[in-house]
Amino acid sequence: MTPTGSTSPPSPTGSTSPPSSAGSTSQGPAVTASDPDAVGLPVRAPAWAPTTGWPPAPSTPAWIRSLAFVATVLAIVSGLIAATGTAALRDDLREIGHRSGRQFSVASETYSVLADLDAHAAAVLLAGTEPATSGRHRAALEAYERRRVEAADKLYQAVAAADGAPEAAALLRRVLHDFGRYQALVAEAMTLDGQRPRPAGETPPAVLARYREAADLMKGSILASAERLAQLNTDRIGRAEGTGRGTARAMTGAALAVGAVLCGVLIFLQVELSRRVRRRLNPGLAAATAVALAFLTVTVGVFTTAAADLRTAEKDTSGSVVVLSEARGISYDANADESRGLLDPARGAEYEKAFQAKYERLDGLLALSFDDTALPGERERAVETLSALREFGSGHAKMPLPAAGRQQEATRLAAGPEARDADDDFDRYILALEAFLLMNQEHLDQSVAAGERGLDGGALVPAAATALVLGLIYAGVRPRLAEYR
Secondary structure (H helix, E strand, O other): OOOOOOOOOOOOOOOOOOOOOOOOOOOOOOOOOOOOOOOOOOOOOOOOOOOOOOOOOOOEEEEEHHHHHHHHHHHHHHHHHHHHHHHHHOOOOOHHHHOOOOOOOOOHHHHHHHHHHHHHHHHHHHHHHHHHHHHHHHHHHHHHHHHHHHHHHHHHHHHHHOOOOOOHHHHHHHHHHHHHHHHHHHHHHHHHHHOOOOOOOOOOOOOOOOOHHHHHHHHHHHHHHHHHHHHHHHHHHHHHHHHHHHHHHHHHHHHHHHHHHHHHHHHHHHHHHHOOOOOOOOOOHHHHHHHHHHHHHHHHHHHHHHHHHHHHHHHHHHHHHHHHHHHHHHHHHHHHHHHHHHHHHHHHHHHHHHHHHHHHHHHHHHHHHHHHOOOOOOOHHHHHHHHHHHHHHHHHHHHOOOEEEEEHHHHHHHHOHHHHHHHHHHHHHHHHHHHHHHHHHHHHHHHHHHHHHHHHHHOHHHHHHHHHHHHHHHHHHHHHOOOOO
């Protein structure tokens, strides 16, 4: 028996037994949040310190690849913006200079030819059919036939240029239908007029009735439809110019934004490489930055120049070319009113009123063109045309109107010196107006051609510049990444 306070003898192994108490359990792996099953397996350290909540900084190769990828995407987007904007602006410029512009020119010329055709039809019937006036009758008939063939040719051109536009096609169908009726009525009037020889100034009532119907059809339907057709194309030109300006602004803004970010990323990548791999300058990235900056400058310049060409083309078309083309058509119609009044004295006052209204409109249009002169020599052309118009108006005013129902007086006036002087004045005026119009049309064609050359010349630039930037980025980054293999 061991006395109280003594110790137990050591065990044979030399170890001491740990004290135990009732209810105690053997110790093992503890239950923790990271080891809820208490299996005691090693726990992987967290990827980032739980106290900060931020992932560790990426490795240098991963960081370089990320920046290079962002620069690559931006370079591709920049090239797409340049290519898309160039194509859209080229299409708007061609709409003004070729599609709508050509359709407007054809419609305007058709109006002029049709109006002059009716003047020649009146001249044929005014000349008489007796042998004494056969020379005048033959010359008037030949002029009418030339204009008739020319009018048909212009209408075929208008159909070809309509390009499937629904409203233009509907107008042209109406014009073609009415033009066929007009030719039939005039042919019938000429056939009736040629049934027996008659002196000038004794137009049979049946002949005059057919011509009146033809003239009303020409003025009320054919010329109105041709004028509406020209206006449709003028509106399309204005819309194309507005769309082009919007495209130029949007694409310029997008190019500046993407190009600036691209240059910024390339510079930042250069700085990062300098800091992390101890290289002062990366030639590939420096060259890529320079190319990207140059490409951005060229792209913005192309867009700005194209927008200016669009403004010039639209101003020339809807300004001088449209105004002068309209003036040409009105001039031929006013001259036809003069011939109609001589052939049909019963309607003489009506035709004279129409002539005066058109003359006042012409004076206003040419005065407007005079105020808008900007080309070298254009002001002189404007002065010459305006002066010729006023001489024509003055000559018309000297020619007295025949009394209603007095066709002999009308014939005498048509063959008299006042009428010949008025015809000469009109011919001089039309020549001056055509020269004025041609000057502005040539300037428009040159503006469109210059714009197309600028856009076509840079068609391959976006693809080439993008490929070069991508190649330089690869050449600058690849050697640095190879150092980490």
